Amino acid sequence: MNAPTTASHLAPELSLREVPPALIQALQSRFGARCSTAQAVREQHGRDESIFEVPPPSAVVFAESTQDVADAVKLAAQYKVPVIPFGVGSSLEGHLLAVQGGISIDVSRMDQVLSINAEDLTVTVQPGITRMGVNNAVKSEGLFFPIDPGADASIGGMTATRASGTNAVRYGTMRENVLALEVVTAQGEIIRTGTRAKKSSAGYDLTRLMVGSEGTLGVITEITLKLYPLPEAISAATCSFPTIEAAVRTVIQVIQLGVPIARCELIDANTVRMVNAHSKLGLREEHMLLMEFHGSPASVKEQAETVQEIAGEFGGNAFEWATTPEERTRLWTARHNAYFAAIQSRPGCRAISTDTCVPISRLADCLLDSVAEADASGIPYFLVGHVGDGNFHFGYLIDPAKPEEHHTAEALNQKLVARALDLEGTCTGEHGVGLHKMDFLRREAGDGAITVMRTIKRALDPDNILNPGKIFAL
The missing domain is CATH 3.30.70.2740 (Alpha-Beta Plaits)
Structure with a gap:
């Protein structure tokens, strides 16, 4: 469909691979209207929040089941054409861009909760459901899923990028909170990794291998997650500081003393001004920590008092509390919208x-x-x-x-x-690495580790069809 060319902002080796008309015909025969070659649809699936300008994929397949994904990958594999998974398109590093051409597999319609096991604190979901969708589904059980990267990202995308966010200081990242996966391999085979058990010593840890692989080793079609009981008490607070250093020194002291703070966010004075203008808030336009405490009423009170005392030692002032759900939601929504506030500025x-x-x-x-x-x-x-x-x-x-x-x-x-x-x-x-941090990864990991990664990639995806051109070049 697309003549080979080179994406202008990327390395020369990332040239587009031909997508034969026969593949598009085969996809349309299998998926009907759920395989689109419309320009607007392709362009929607050919951009994210990164700054890269890359031609869109040649077609978009809207998958509604694991078998749909497997069939699409099998057809692409026959022609050695790249496939790029797509959730909600909120990535920041070019993860979903078709830098070598190919087709996009949109899993946003795979958005179901498959099972909730409240007694075991687990939930199994499809990849297209968002984090807010998960929490809406489990809150009636008195449970929640804590990983919160800010955007209402899809669980599949969060798993693929090993996302974390504001709650990571207490609850960890996706790496610690994904128990099991269903994955479609480069050959179109459906495999399962892990179980609902809290631990295992059985064989290679393929779940951890897939978490953070950014779609380069398989297409994730099912995820089993850990859940947590909703805290008995939650309290949020803001505290202003005369300097960024004072705020940072406060955080270091809080963590080193072992205070189990649930969230601890720094927002510099410049960003506070942007947030105030965007979200119509009246926060003090100084360097600020936005914090949240989870636990029993007594433990939350103790945590907050400890942090307030530490902050005072570093010049922290104007401790302001948000104890109602509405106040907390307003604060955290403003924090999550900091990116858009900045763009608007x-x-x-x-x-x-x-x-x-x-x-x-x-x-x-x-x-x-x-x-x-x-x-x-x-x-x-x-x-x-x-x-x-x-x-x-x-x-x-x-x-x-x-x-x-x-x-x-x-x-x-x-x-x-x-x-x-x-x-x-x-x-x-x-x-994640995506496109933007490929050179940085080499410096961080070293050539030896990159060689091991390439060996794994080639073994699992010998034709390099799974989201090629991301993490490292082959």
């Missing part, structure tokens, strides 16, 4: 996002130097962070019509990642 801009993560003891060193560099650059930016686990995000707001701004933002990102790696951190705490 500079109409027409695009954001180049970062998400480094460092050991908590090195957080201040990494963050403060990065803030100084961003301030000196003159590039507008926003800064938020799940700082309770050492993870933070800059979003450099660039004018896409000005290449010099793009260059400056990428240079800032390079320095930030280099600093994080020097401090024994990682180039990506939760967004």
